[in-house]
Amino acid sequence: MDILRKVLLLGAACLLPLPSFAAQPDSQKALIYSDLYSIARGGRLYDNWFKEKGLKPPTQPHPAYPPAGKFRGKKGADWRCKECHGWDYLGVEGVYGKGKHLTGFPGIRDAYRMTPKKLAKILSDEFHGYGPGTLSAADVYDLATFVARGTFPMDHYIDFEKERGMGSVRRGREYYQTVCVGCHGLDGKGEETPPLGKLARENPWEVMHKILNGQPGEDMPALRAFGVQPAADIVTYLQEEMPVK
Ligand code: HEC
Ligand code: HEC
Incomplete structure:
Protein backbone atom coordinates (compact mmCIF):
# COMPACT_ATOMS: atom_id res chain seq x y z
CA MET A 1 0.00 0.00 0.00
CA ASP A 2 1.50 3.31 -0.97
CA ILE A 3 1.59 6.32 1.28
CA LEU A 4 -1.09 8.18 -0.60
CA ARG A 5 -3.64 5.39 -0.16
CA LYS A 6 -2.78 5.11 3.53
CA VAL A 7 -3.40 8.81 4.01
CA LEU A 8 -6.68 8.64 2.10
CA LEU A 9 -7.89 5.65 4.12
CA LEU A 10 -6.97 7.32 7.38
CA GLY A 11 -8.78 10.44 6.27
CA ALA A 12 -11.87 8.44 5.38
CA ALA A 13 -11.80 6.67 8.75
CA CYS A 14 -11.70 10.02 10.54
CA LEU A 15 -14.73 11.21 8.60
CA LEU A 16 -16.89 8.21 9.36
CA PRO A 17 -18.05 8.89 12.93
CA LEU A 18 -19.25 12.45 12.21
CA PRO A 19 -23.03 12.73 12.71
CA SER A 20 -23.27 14.45 9.37
CA PHE A 21 -26.91 13.76 8.48
CA ALA A 22 -28.42 15.54 11.44
CA ALA A 23 -26.36 18.60 10.68
CA GLN A 24 -27.32 18.76 7.02
CA PRO A 25 -31.00 19.36 6.38
CA ASP A 26 -30.10 19.80 2.70
CA SER A 27 -29.29 16.10 2.52
CA GLN A 28 -33.06 15.58 2.17
CA LYS A 29 -32.78 17.07 -1.29
CA ALA A 30 -30.70 14.13 -2.42
CA LEU A 31 -33.66 11.75 -1.97
CA ILE A 32 -34.65 10.18 -5.24
CA TYR A 33 -38.30 9.29 -5.62
CA SER A 34 -38.72 6.18 -7.70
CA PHE A 152 -52.99 -3.23 -15.99
CA PRO A 153 -55.54 -5.70 -17.38
CA MET A 154 -57.22 -7.00 -14.22
CA ASP A 155 -59.00 -9.74 -16.17
CA HIS A 156 -55.64 -11.50 -16.62
CA TYR A 157 -55.65 -12.06 -12.85
CA ILE A 158 -59.32 -12.10 -11.85
CA ASP A 159 -61.95 -14.03 -13.80
CA PHE A 160 -64.68 -11.42 -14.41
CA GLU A 161 -67.45 -13.99 -14.90
CA LYS A 162 -66.67 -16.09 -11.84
CA GLU A 163 -65.36 -13.10 -9.82
CA ARG A 164 -62.48 -15.33 -8.73
CA GLY A 165 -58.76 -14.67 -8.46
CA MET A 166 -56.71 -16.91 -10.73
CA GLY A 167 -53.50 -16.89 -8.66
CA SER A 168 -51.86 -19.51 -6.46
CA VAL A 169 -53.52 -20.14 -3.09
CA ARG A 170 -50.33 -21.65 -1.67
CA ARG A 171 -48.15 -18.70 -2.59
CA GLY A 172 -50.88 -16.26 -1.54
CA ARG A 173 -50.99 -17.93 1.88
CA GLU A 174 -47.23 -17.58 2.24
CA TYR A 175 -47.27 -13.90 1.25
CA TYR A 176 -50.21 -13.12 3.51
CA GLN A 177 -48.84 -14.93 6.55
CA THR A 178 -45.52 -13.10 6.31
CA VAL A 179 -46.34 -9.63 4.91
CA CYS A 180 -49.89 -8.88 6.06
CA VAL A 181 -50.35 -10.94 9.21
CA GLY A 182 -48.73 -8.46 11.60
CA CYS A 183 -51.40 -5.85 10.95
CA HIS A 184 -54.40 -7.91 9.82
CA GLY A 185 -54.00 -11.10 11.88
CA LEU A 186 -54.11 -14.73 10.76
CA ASP A 187 -57.88 -14.61 10.24
CA GLY A 188 -57.95 -11.20 8.49
CA LYS A 189 -60.40 -9.74 10.96
CA GLY A 190 -59.71 -6.25 12.26
CA GLU A 191 -61.73 -4.07 14.61
CA GLU A 192 -62.55 -1.43 12.00
CA THR A 193 -62.29 -3.41 8.78
CA PRO A 194 -64.79 -5.89 7.43
CA PRO A 195 -63.11 -9.34 7.37
CA LEU A 196 -60.61 -9.42 4.48
CA GLY A 197 -62.12 -12.77 3.38
CA LYS A 198 -65.50 -11.08 2.90
CA LEU A 199 -64.00 -8.07 1.12
CA ALA A 200 -61.99 -10.24 -1.26
CA ARG A 201 -65.07 -12.27 -2.20
CA GLU A 202 -67.26 -9.21 -2.68
CA ASN A 203 -64.74 -7.00 -4.43
CA PRO A 204 -61.49 -8.72 -5.51
CA TRP A 205 -60.69 -5.74 -7.81
CA GLU A 206 -60.64 -3.28 -4.90
CA VAL A 207 -58.50 -5.58 -2.75
CA MET A 208 -56.07 -6.07 -5.65
CA HIS A 209 -55.76 -2.30 -6.13
CA LYS A 210 -55.18 -1.76 -2.40
CA ILE A 211 -52.54 -4.49 -2.08
CA LEU A 212 -50.57 -2.92 -4.93
CA ASN A 213 -50.91 0.73 -3.88
CA GLY A 214 -51.70 0.69 -0.15
CA GLN A 215 -54.68 2.03 1.78
CA PRO A 216 -55.17 5.83 1.47
CA GLY A 217 -53.95 7.72 4.53
CA GLU A 218 -52.78 4.55 6.34
CA ASP A 219 -49.42 2.94 7.02
CA MET A 220 -50.21 -0.09 4.89
CA PRO A 221 -47.37 -1.01 2.50
CA ALA A 222 -47.76 -1.03 -1.28
CA LEU A 223 -46.54 -4.23 -2.98
CA ARG A 224 -45.92 -2.48 -6.33
CA ALA A 225 -42.24 -3.33 -6.46
CA PHE A 226 -43.00 -7.06 -6.46
CA GLY A 227 -45.21 -6.94 -9.55
CA VAL A 228 -48.87 -7.79 -9.94
CA GLN A 229 -48.73 -11.58 -9.51
CA PRO A 230 -48.19 -11.65 -5.71
CA ALA A 231 -51.22 -9.36 -5.27
CA ALA A 232 -53.28 -11.76 -7.39
CA ASP A 233 -52.02 -14.72 -5.34
CA ILE A 234 -53.01 -12.98 -2.09
CA VAL A 235 -56.50 -12.11 -3.40
CA THR A 236 -56.98 -15.74 -4.49
CA TYR A 237 -55.86 -17.00 -1.07
CA LEU A 238 -58.17 -14.56 0.75
CA GLN A 239 -61.11 -15.77 -1.35
CA GLU A 240 -60.40 -19.46 -1.00
CA GLU A 241 -59.31 -19.84 2.63
CA MET A 242 -59.98 -16.74 4.71
CA PRO A 243 -63.12 -16.71 6.94
CA VAL A 244 -65.98 -14.58 5.59
CA LYS A 245 -67.17 -13.50 9.05
C1 HEC B 1 -48.45 -1.81 8.71
C2 HEC B 1 -49.74 -2.41 8.82
C3 HEC B 1 -50.37 -3.03 7.61
C4 HEC B 1 -49.86 -4.04 6.79
C5 HEC B 1 -48.51 -4.70 6.88
C6 HEC B 1 -50.92 -4.33 5.86
N1 HEC B 1 -52.02 -3.55 6.09
FE1 HEC B 1 -53.78 -3.64 5.11
N2 HEC B 1 -54.46 -2.04 6.18
C7 HEC B 1 -53.80 -1.46 7.23
C8 HEC B 1 -54.62 -0.40 7.78
C9 HEC B 1 -54.24 0.49 8.97
C10 HEC B 1 -55.79 -0.36 7.02
C11 HEC B 1 -56.97 0.59 7.20
C12 HEC B 1 -57.73 0.29 8.43
C13 HEC B 1 -58.50 -0.90 8.29
O1 HEC B 1 -59.35 -0.93 7.39
O2 HEC B 1 -58.27 -1.86 9.06
C14 HEC B 1 -55.67 -1.41 6.02
C15 HEC B 1 -56.64 -1.72 5.09
C16 HEC B 1 -56.60 -2.81 4.24
C17 HEC B 1 -57.61 -3.15 3.29
C18 HEC B 1 -58.87 -2.35 3.01
C19 HEC B 1 -59.90 -2.58 4.04
C20 HEC B 1 -61.10 -1.71 3.77
O3 HEC B 1 -62.03 -1.75 4.59
O4 HEC B 1 -61.11 -0.98 2.78
C21 HEC B 1 -57.22 -4.31 2.69
C22 HEC B 1 -57.98 -5.07 1.61
C23 HEC B 1 -55.94 -4.67 3.23
N3 HEC B 1 -55.58 -3.75 4.17
C24 HEC B 1 -55.22 -5.79 2.88
C25 HEC B 1 -53.89 -6.01 3.24
C26 HEC B 1 -53.08 -7.09 2.71
C27 HEC B 1 -53.58 -8.19 1.81
C28 HEC B 1 -51.83 -6.92 3.24
C29 HEC B 1 -50.58 -7.69 2.92
C30 HEC B 1 -50.14 -7.61 1.55
C31 HEC B 1 -51.87 -5.76 4.12
N4 HEC B 1 -53.14 -5.24 4.08
C32 HEC B 1 -50.80 -5.30 4.87
C33 HEC B 1 -52.55 -1.79 7.69
C34 HEC B 1 -51.72 -2.75 7.15
C1 HEC C 1 -67.89 12.14 -11.75
C2 HEC C 1 -67.18 11.21 -12.58
C3 HEC C 1 -65.68 11.33 -12.73
C4 HEC C 1 -64.76 11.48 -11.73
C5 HEC C 1 -64.98 11.58 -10.23
C6 HEC C 1 -63.46 11.47 -12.37
N1 HEC C 1 -63.61 11.34 -13.72
FE1 HEC C 1 -62.12 11.24 -15.12
N2 HEC C 1 -63.47 11.23 -16.62
C7 HEC C 1 -64.84 11.14 -16.44
C8 HEC C 1 -65.47 11.09 -17.76
C9 HEC C 1 -66.96 11.02 -18.04
C10 HEC C 1 -64.42 11.18 -18.71
C11 HEC C 1 -64.53 11.24 -20.23
C12 HEC C 1 -64.83 12.69 -20.51
C13 HEC C 1 -64.42 13.14 -21.81
O1 HEC C 1 -64.10 12.33 -22.66
O2 HEC C 1 -64.39 14.38 -21.96
C14 HEC C 1 -63.18 11.24 -17.96
C15 HEC C 1 -61.93 11.28 -18.52
C16 HEC C 1 -60.75 11.08 -17.81
C17 HEC C 1 -59.45 10.85 -18.41
C18 HEC C 1 -59.13 10.79 -19.89
C19 HEC C 1 -59.28 9.37 -20.35
C20 HEC C 1 -58.79 9.19 -21.76
O3 HEC C 1 -58.82 8.03 -22.22
O4 HEC C 1 -58.38 10.15 -22.38
C21 HEC C 1 -58.56 10.68 -17.39
C22 HEC C 1 -57.08 10.36 -17.50
C23 HEC C 1 -59.31 10.83 -16.15
N3 HEC C 1 -60.62 11.06 -16.46
C24 HEC C 1 -58.74 10.74 -14.91
C25 HEC C 1 -59.41 11.00 -13.73
C26 HEC C 1 -58.79 11.10 -12.44
C27 HEC C 1 -57.30 10.93 -12.17
C28 HEC C 1 -59.77 11.37 -11.54
C29 HEC C 1 -59.64 11.62 -10.05
C30 HEC C 1 -58.76 12.68 -9.62
C31 HEC C 1 -61.02 11.40 -12.27
N4 HEC C 1 -60.77 11.20 -13.60
C32 HEC C 1 -62.27 11.59 -11.70
C33 HEC C 1 -65.53 11.08 -15.25
C34 HEC C 1 -64.95 11.25 -13.99
Whole structure:
Protein backbone atom coordinates (compact mmCIF):
# COMPACT_ATOMS: atom_id res chain seq x y z
CA MET A 1 0.00 0.00 0.00
CA ASP A 2 1.50 3.31 -0.97
CA ILE A 3 1.59 6.32 1.28
CA LEU A 4 -1.09 8.18 -0.60
CA ARG A 5 -3.64 5.39 -0.16
CA LYS A 6 -2.78 5.11 3.53
CA VAL A 7 -3.40 8.81 4.01
CA LEU A 8 -6.68 8.64 2.10
CA LEU A 9 -7.89 5.65 4.12
CA LEU A 10 -6.97 7.32 7.38
CA GLY A 11 -8.78 10.44 6.27
CA ALA A 12 -11.87 8.44 5.38
CA ALA A 13 -11.80 6.67 8.75
CA CYS A 14 -11.70 10.02 10.54
CA LEU A 15 -14.73 11.21 8.60
CA LEU A 16 -16.89 8.21 9.36
CA PRO A 17 -18.05 8.89 12.93
CA LEU A 18 -19.25 12.45 12.21
CA PRO A 19 -23.03 12.73 12.71
CA SER A 20 -23.27 14.45 9.37
CA PHE A 21 -26.91 13.76 8.48
CA ALA A 22 -28.42 15.54 11.44
CA ALA A 23 -26.36 18.60 10.68
CA GLN A 24 -27.32 18.76 7.02
CA PRO A 25 -31.00 19.36 6.38
CA ASP A 26 -30.10 19.80 2.70
CA SER A 27 -29.29 16.10 2.52
CA GLN A 28 -33.06 15.58 2.17
CA LYS A 29 -32.78 17.07 -1.29
CA ALA A 30 -30.70 14.13 -2.42
CA LEU A 31 -33.66 11.75 -1.97
CA ILE A 32 -34.65 10.18 -5.24
CA TYR A 33 -38.30 9.29 -5.62
CA SER A 34 -38.72 6.18 -7.70
CA ASP A 35 -41.41 5.88 -10.33
CA LEU A 36 -43.00 3.15 -8.23
CA TYR A 37 -43.36 5.57 -5.31
CA SER A 38 -45.21 7.90 -7.66
CA ILE A 39 -47.36 5.14 -9.16
CA ALA A 40 -48.39 3.78 -5.75
CA ARG A 41 -49.14 7.23 -4.35
CA GLY A 42 -51.10 8.02 -7.52
CA GLY A 43 -53.02 4.78 -6.97
CA ARG A 44 -53.96 5.83 -3.44
CA LEU A 45 -55.06 9.26 -4.70
CA TYR A 46 -57.12 7.51 -7.41
CA ASP A 47 -58.76 5.47 -4.64
CA ASN A 48 -59.45 8.38 -2.29
CA TRP A 49 -57.43 11.57 -2.71
CA PHE A 50 -58.94 13.47 0.23
CA LYS A 51 -58.26 10.60 2.65
CA GLU A 52 -54.71 10.19 1.35
CA LYS A 53 -54.12 13.94 1.84
CA GLY A 54 -55.85 14.12 5.23
CA LEU A 55 -58.48 16.57 3.92
CA LYS A 56 -62.19 16.71 4.71
CA PRO A 57 -64.34 15.27 1.91
CA PRO A 58 -65.86 17.84 -0.48
CA THR A 59 -69.32 18.95 0.64
CA GLN A 60 -70.71 19.76 -2.85
CA PRO A 61 -71.74 16.90 -5.14
CA HIS A 62 -69.38 16.37 -8.10
CA PRO A 63 -70.64 18.47 -11.06
CA ALA A 64 -70.44 15.61 -13.57
CA TYR A 65 -71.69 12.76 -11.41
CA PRO A 66 -75.13 11.57 -12.67
CA PRO A 67 -77.95 13.20 -10.63
CA ALA A 68 -79.63 9.82 -10.15
CA GLY A 69 -76.39 8.04 -9.17
CA LYS A 70 -76.40 6.25 -5.78
CA PHE A 71 -73.25 7.94 -4.49
CA ARG A 72 -74.09 11.54 -5.35
CA GLY A 73 -72.97 13.84 -2.54
CA LYS A 74 -72.23 10.86 -0.27
CA LYS A 75 -69.29 12.01 1.88
CA GLY A 76 -67.32 12.92 -1.22
CA ALA A 77 -67.65 9.43 -2.77
CA ASP A 78 -68.58 10.97 -6.13
CA TRP A 79 -65.25 12.86 -6.14
CA ARG A 80 -63.15 9.68 -5.99
CA CYS A 81 -61.59 8.80 -9.35
CA LYS A 82 -62.43 5.15 -8.81
CA GLU A 83 -66.14 5.95 -8.44
CA CYS A 84 -66.40 6.91 -12.13
CA HIS A 85 -63.46 5.02 -13.66
CA GLY A 86 -63.66 1.79 -11.60
CA TRP A 87 -61.34 -0.38 -9.50
CA ASP A 88 -60.59 -2.31 -12.70
CA TYR A 89 -59.86 0.97 -14.57
CA LEU A 90 -62.47 0.01 -17.18
CA GLY A 91 -65.40 2.24 -16.16
CA VAL A 92 -68.64 1.18 -17.84
CA GLU A 93 -66.85 -1.60 -19.71
CA GLY A 94 -65.87 -3.31 -16.48
CA VAL A 95 -67.42 -4.23 -13.15
CA TYR A 96 -69.10 -0.81 -12.75
CA GLY A 97 -71.03 -1.47 -15.98
CA LYS A 98 -73.95 -2.58 -13.79
CA GLY A 99 -75.15 -2.35 -10.19
CA LYS A 100 -75.19 0.53 -7.73
CA HIS A 101 -71.88 2.02 -8.93
CA LEU A 102 -73.04 2.42 -12.54
CA THR A 103 -72.33 5.87 -13.99
CA GLY A 104 -71.93 4.92 -17.65
CA PHE A 105 -68.55 6.69 -17.75
CA PRO A 106 -65.47 5.33 -19.53
CA GLY A 107 -62.33 3.84 -18.01
CA ILE A 108 -58.74 5.10 -18.13
CA ARG A 109 -57.02 2.04 -19.60
CA ASP A 110 -56.53 3.78 -22.96
CA ALA A 111 -54.83 6.80 -21.38
CA TYR A 112 -51.36 5.25 -21.28
CA ARG A 113 -49.89 8.32 -22.97
CA MET A 114 -51.09 10.62 -20.19
CA THR A 115 -48.65 13.31 -19.04
CA PRO A 116 -48.90 15.49 -15.92
CA LYS A 117 -49.51 18.53 -18.15
CA LYS A 118 -52.39 16.90 -20.03
CA LEU A 119 -53.90 15.51 -16.85
CA ALA A 120 -53.71 18.89 -15.09
CA LYS A 121 -55.77 20.33 -17.94
CA ILE A 122 -58.33 17.50 -17.82
CA LEU A 123 -58.75 17.56 -14.04
CA SER A 124 -59.09 21.34 -13.73
CA ASP A 125 -61.63 21.77 -16.54
CA GLU A 126 -65.29 22.39 -15.72
CA PHE A 127 -66.21 18.77 -16.24
CA HIS A 128 -63.81 17.23 -13.72
CA GLY A 129 -63.90 20.34 -11.53
CA TYR A 130 -60.83 19.75 -9.33
CA GLY A 131 -60.22 23.39 -8.45
CA PRO A 132 -57.81 24.99 -5.96
CA GLY A 133 -57.63 23.32 -2.57
CA THR A 134 -58.15 19.85 -4.01
CA LEU A 135 -55.19 18.38 -5.95
CA SER A 136 -51.68 19.92 -5.93
CA ALA A 137 -49.21 19.80 -8.83
CA ALA A 138 -47.41 16.94 -7.05
CA ASP A 139 -50.71 15.04 -6.73
CA VAL A 140 -51.47 15.49 -10.44
CA TYR A 141 -47.94 14.30 -11.26
CA ASP A 142 -48.48 11.09 -9.25
CA LEU A 143 -51.97 10.58 -10.67
CA ALA A 144 -50.55 10.95 -14.19
CA THR A 145 -47.81 8.40 -13.47
CA PHE A 146 -50.47 6.03 -12.16
CA VAL A 147 -52.83 6.61 -15.11
CA ALA A 148 -50.04 6.16 -17.66
CA ARG A 149 -48.14 3.28 -16.06
CA GLY A 150 -49.95 1.90 -13.03
CA THR A 151 -53.02 0.27 -14.55
CA PHE A 152 -52.99 -3.23 -15.99
CA PRO A 153 -55.54 -5.70 -17.38
CA MET A 154 -57.22 -7.00 -14.22
CA ASP A 155 -59.00 -9.74 -16.17
CA HIS A 156 -55.64 -11.50 -16.62
CA TYR A 157 -55.65 -12.06 -12.85
CA ILE A 158 -59.32 -12.10 -11.85
CA ASP A 159 -61.95 -14.03 -13.80
CA PHE A 160 -64.68 -11.42 -14.41
CA GLU A 161 -67.45 -13.99 -14.90
CA LYS A 162 -66.67 -16.09 -11.84
CA GLU A 163 -65.36 -13.10 -9.82
CA ARG A 164 -62.48 -15.33 -8.73
CA GLY A 165 -58.76 -14.67 -8.46
CA MET A 166 -56.71 -16.91 -10.73
CA GLY A 167 -53.50 -16.89 -8.66
CA SER A 168 -51.86 -19.51 -6.46
CA VAL A 169 -53.52 -20.14 -3.09
CA ARG A 170 -50.33 -21.65 -1.67
CA ARG A 171 -48.15 -18.70 -2.59
CA GLY A 172 -50.88 -16.26 -1.54
CA ARG A 173 -50.99 -17.93 1.88
CA GLU A 174 -47.23 -17.58 2.24
CA TYR A 175 -47.27 -13.90 1.25
CA TYR A 176 -50.21 -13.12 3.51
CA GLN A 177 -48.84 -14.93 6.55
CA THR A 178 -45.52 -13.10 6.31
CA VAL A 179 -46.34 -9.63 4.91
CA CYS A 180 -49.89 -8.88 6.06
CA VAL A 181 -50.35 -10.94 9.21
CA GLY A 182 -48.73 -8.46 11.60
CA CYS A 183 -51.40 -5.85 10.95
CA HIS A 184 -54.40 -7.91 9.82
CA GLY A 185 -54.00 -11.10 11.88
CA LEU A 186 -54.11 -14.73 10.76
CA ASP A 187 -57.88 -14.61 10.24
CA GLY A 188 -57.95 -11.20 8.49
CA LYS A 189 -60.40 -9.74 10.96
CA GLY A 190 -59.71 -6.25 12.26
CA GLU A 191 -61.73 -4.07 14.61
CA GLU A 192 -62.55 -1.43 12.00
CA THR A 193 -62.29 -3.41 8.78
CA PRO A 194 -64.79 -5.89 7.43
CA PRO A 195 -63.11 -9.34 7.37
CA LEU A 196 -60.61 -9.42 4.48
CA GLY A 197 -62.12 -12.77 3.38
CA LYS A 198 -65.50 -11.08 2.90
CA LEU A 199 -64.00 -8.07 1.12
CA ALA A 200 -61.99 -10.24 -1.26
CA ARG A 201 -65.07 -12.27 -2.20
CA GLU A 202 -67.26 -9.21 -2.68
CA ASN A 203 -64.74 -7.00 -4.43
CA PRO A 204 -61.49 -8.72 -5.51
CA TRP A 205 -60.69 -5.74 -7.81
CA GLU A 206 -60.64 -3.28 -4.90
CA VAL A 207 -58.50 -5.58 -2.75
CA MET A 208 -56.07 -6.07 -5.65
CA HIS A 209 -55.76 -2.30 -6.13
CA LYS A 210 -55.18 -1.76 -2.40
CA ILE A 211 -52.54 -4.49 -2.08
CA LEU A 212 -50.57 -2.92 -4.93
CA ASN A 213 -50.91 0.73 -3.88
CA GLY A 214 -51.70 0.69 -0.15
CA GLN A 215 -54.68 2.03 1.78
CA PRO A 216 -55.17 5.83 1.47
CA GLY A 217 -53.95 7.72 4.53
CA GLU A 218 -52.78 4.55 6.34
CA ASP A 219 -49.42 2.94 7.02
CA MET A 220 -50.21 -0.09 4.89
CA PRO A 221 -47.37 -1.01 2.50
CA ALA A 222 -47.76 -1.03 -1.28
CA LEU A 223 -46.54 -4.23 -2.98
CA ARG A 224 -45.92 -2.48 -6.33
CA ALA A 225 -42.24 -3.33 -6.46
CA PHE A 226 -43.00 -7.06 -6.46
CA GLY A 227 -45.21 -6.94 -9.55
CA VAL A 228 -48.87 -7.79 -9.94
CA GLN A 229 -48.73 -11.58 -9.51
CA PRO A 230 -48.19 -11.65 -5.71
CA ALA A 231 -51.22 -9.36 -5.27
CA ALA A 232 -53.28 -11.76 -7.39
CA ASP A 233 -52.02 -14.72 -5.34
CA ILE A 234 -53.01 -12.98 -2.09
CA VAL A 235 -56.50 -12.11 -3.40
CA THR A 236 -56.98 -15.74 -4.49
CA TYR A 237 -55.86 -17.00 -1.07
CA LEU A 238 -58.17 -14.56 0.75
CA GLN A 239 -61.11 -15.77 -1.35
CA GLU A 240 -60.40 -19.46 -1.00
CA GLU A 241 -59.31 -19.84 2.63
CA MET A 242 -59.98 -16.74 4.71
CA PRO A 243 -63.12 -16.71 6.94
CA VAL A 244 -65.98 -14.58 5.59
CA LYS A 245 -67.17 -13.50 9.05
C1 HEC B 1 -67.89 12.14 -11.75
C2 HEC B 1 -67.18 11.21 -12.58
C3 HEC B 1 -65.68 11.33 -12.73
C4 HEC B 1 -64.76 11.48 -11.73
C5 HEC B 1 -64.98 11.58 -10.23
C6 HEC B 1 -63.46 11.47 -12.37
N1 HEC B 1 -63.61 11.34 -13.72
FE1 HEC B 1 -62.12 11.24 -15.12
N2 HEC B 1 -63.47 11.23 -16.62
C7 HEC B 1 -64.84 11.14 -16.44
C8 HEC B 1 -65.47 11.09 -17.76
C9 HEC B 1 -66.96 11.02 -18.04
C10 HEC B 1 -64.42 11.18 -18.71
C11 HEC B 1 -64.53 11.24 -20.23
C12 HEC B 1 -64.83 12.69 -20.51
C13 HEC B 1 -64.42 13.14 -21.81
O1 HEC B 1 -64.10 12.33 -22.66
O2 HEC B 1 -64.39 14.38 -21.96
C14 HEC B 1 -63.18 11.24 -17.96
C15 HEC B 1 -61.93 11.28 -18.52
C16 HEC B 1 -60.75 11.08 -17.81
C17 HEC B 1 -59.45 10.85 -18.41
C18 HEC B 1 -59.13 10.79 -19.89
C19 HEC B 1 -59.28 9.37 -20.35
C20 HEC B 1 -58.79 9.19 -21.76
O3 HEC B 1 -58.82 8.03 -22.22
O4 HEC B 1 -58.38 10.15 -22.38
C21 HEC B 1 -58.56 10.68 -17.39
C22 HEC B 1 -57.08 10.36 -17.50
C23 HEC B 1 -59.31 10.83 -16.15
N3 HEC B 1 -60.62 11.06 -16.46
C24 HEC B 1 -58.74 10.74 -14.91
C25 HEC B 1 -59.41 11.00 -13.73
C26 HEC B 1 -58.79 11.10 -12.44
C27 HEC B 1 -57.30 10.93 -12.17
C28 HEC B 1 -59.77 11.37 -11.54
C29 HEC B 1 -59.64 11.62 -10.05
C30 HEC B 1 -58.76 12.68 -9.62
C31 HEC B 1 -61.02 11.40 -12.27
N4 HEC B 1 -60.77 11.20 -13.60
C32 HEC B 1 -62.27 11.59 -11.70
C33 HEC B 1 -65.53 11.08 -15.25
C34 HEC B 1 -64.95 11.25 -13.99
C1 HEC C 1 -48.45 -1.81 8.71
C2 HEC C 1 -49.74 -2.41 8.82
C3 HEC C 1 -50.37 -3.03 7.61
C4 HEC C 1 -49.86 -4.04 6.79
C5 HEC C 1 -48.51 -4.70 6.88
C6 HEC C 1 -50.92 -4.33 5.86
N1 HEC C 1 -52.02 -3.55 6.09
FE1 HEC C 1 -53.78 -3.64 5.11
N2 HEC C 1 -54.46 -2.04 6.18
C7 HEC C 1 -53.80 -1.46 7.23
C8 HEC C 1 -54.62 -0.40 7.78
C9 HEC C 1 -54.24 0.49 8.97
C10 HEC C 1 -55.79 -0.36 7.02
C11 HEC C 1 -56.97 0.59 7.20
C12 HEC C 1 -57.73 0.29 8.43
C13 HEC C 1 -58.50 -0.90 8.29
O1 HEC C 1 -59.35 -0.93 7.39
O2 HEC C 1 -58.27 -1.86 9.06
C14 HEC C 1 -55.67 -1.41 6.02
C15 HEC C 1 -56.64 -1.72 5.09
C16 HEC C 1 -56.60 -2.81 4.24
C17 HEC C 1 -57.61 -3.15 3.29
C18 HEC C 1 -58.87 -2.35 3.01
C19 HEC C 1 -59.90 -2.58 4.04
C20 HEC C 1 -61.10 -1.71 3.77
O3 HEC C 1 -62.03 -1.75 4.59
O4 HEC C 1 -61.11 -0.98 2.78
C21 HEC C 1 -57.22 -4.31 2.69
C22 HEC C 1 -57.98 -5.07 1.61
C23 HEC C 1 -55.94 -4.67 3.23
N3 HEC C 1 -55.58 -3.75 4.17
C24 HEC C 1 -55.22 -5.79 2.88
C25 HEC C 1 -53.89 -6.01 3.24
C26 HEC C 1 -53.08 -7.09 2.71
C27 HEC C 1 -53.58 -8.19 1.81
C28 HEC C 1 -51.83 -6.92 3.24
C29 HEC C 1 -50.58 -7.69 2.92
C30 HEC C 1 -50.14 -7.61 1.55
C31 HEC C 1 -51.87 -5.76 4.12
N4 HEC C 1 -53.14 -5.24 4.08
C32 HEC C 1 -50.80 -5.30 4.87
C33 HEC C 1 -52.55 -1.79 7.69
C34 HEC C 1 -51.72 -2.75 7.15
